[in-house]
Amino acid sequence: MKKNKMDELELSQSAIDINEELPVIEFNDVEMEFYMGSEKIDGLKEFFIKFIKGKIDRTKKKVLDGISFSVKKGESIAIIGHNGAGKSTTLKIITGILKPTKGSVKVRGNVAPLLNLGAGFDYEATAKENIYLNGAILGHSKKELEKKYNDIVEFSELHDYMNVPLKNFSSGMVARLGFAIAIDVEPDILLIDEVLSVGDENFRQKCSAKIKELKEKGATFVVVSHSIGQIKQLCQRAIWIENSKLVADGPVDEVCAKYEEYCKNNKH
């Protein structure tokens, strides 16, 4: 009985959230500030010495400055820009890990972050234990995970290694497991940060196929990558962030061409 009620709630929930008319991601004049690294004080002694000397560095760095864009349901957009331009910060704001200093962000639907695969893994635990832990973090109940467990193992192709501690895995195997868990969420919005180059050629093709499948089902993609080729393959639209400001927003070929030209000119 309880379960039914919950399903009902979830249904009405998604009916409100995933409205065709409303954009699934909305950034409105978003500003994000960080304290500079020099302010990071780990010890009391350090703190008092700096405090007395008046050397507590309060300067902030703007990582995002007045960023506005919106993403419609089913759209695939790429975020490009140089290292430290604010791409990953943007993804973290979409996930809800970080809250913007100013401006408003609206996200409708559930988000599956594929940021740094395997970051949440416990390397002392077995692969099986990690599937359950990581699945819980992504918001699955134990029952759901029991159902999905076989699919995840199937996708990762790591049948024989489920009771092996993760510390004995190769980095490719860890990435495969991470991808298999994250992709199984069937999310409305999938955030991908430089993780599409995991595993061997076979596995990569499998990932592309899965992404295609999700796309056809109407999932929204936000991709951060330095591989222009990959971006052009996956997305129709691109956003270029440079020096914490939004420089261009448009069809992927146009924006990428501008970006490549800018890179060439700035080499010297």
Add this chain to the structure above:
Amino acid sequence: MNMSKSPKFESVKTFFSHMKREFIKNKNIVGQLVKRNVKVQYRNSAIGIVWTVLNPLLNMLVMYLVFGTIFGYSSDKTYVLYLLCGNIIFNTMRGATTQSMTSLVNNRGLLTKNKIAFQVFPLSCNISAIVNFAFSYVALLIVMMVVDTSSPFMHVFSAHMLKAILMMPAFFLFIYGVSLVLAAAYVYFRDILHFYNIFLTLWMYMTPIFYKVNTISGSFGKFFVFILKCNPMVHFVEYFRQVTYRTVAETSITETSDEAIKQIMAIQDSVIIDTNLATLYILGIAFFAVGLLIFSVSKRNFMYKI
């Protein structure tokens, strides 16, 4: 299954369904983390989970040999029970707080890549400490049966045992409150770890775990008792002792000789800091409220400091 991240919800219904999902999600994470915390202790060990029962027993034995000889308690067989009662309560607190303190920083990888509520980590450390306590309790039951051979099963199901369960929510709130403060402080100042370790030693000596308060006499004794009363841990330890040690120890003496009466008097004397459930709950709720307040205020900047 995490949902709309916007602070403004489109409807009340959305808001409640959001709360419900967040709750279910966090419940699952805590469940998995507790499992991990408990398992991690005996990973790669030959006898595994048996250690959780054996550990307090062996600890108790060492303390019995050392302090029993120093203070001359070793002739009293109930002293082992006295030791164990204090020891498992104090060690539960020690385990919960030290683990919670570093839990946020140690799970940095998880926190910076996923949206997880910060409280999940100290909470799971505290729950696993309580699980460990349950295992230690098995050790306590074994010792109880050894001490009182006349009625081995009577105490296990007695009303007094029930009181020991009644005090647990208060105890949990207390250790969780302390844990929240430490976890928040550790994010900002890593020195806390060293400081707290020293403080724990002091705290242990300021709690009657291996000594009995009535053996300290004179004007200093009165002053000492006053200090002990200010220590919240004393209340938890002494209450737990009242409901377990005292009842078992008293009934373990069956004969009615002068010697036996003397012994009973000594047992009654040894628990001189009187406390009750109400006090424990006031302490628990107060520490929890303060801990939660400090944690909620400081968590805004966790992401940048961690």
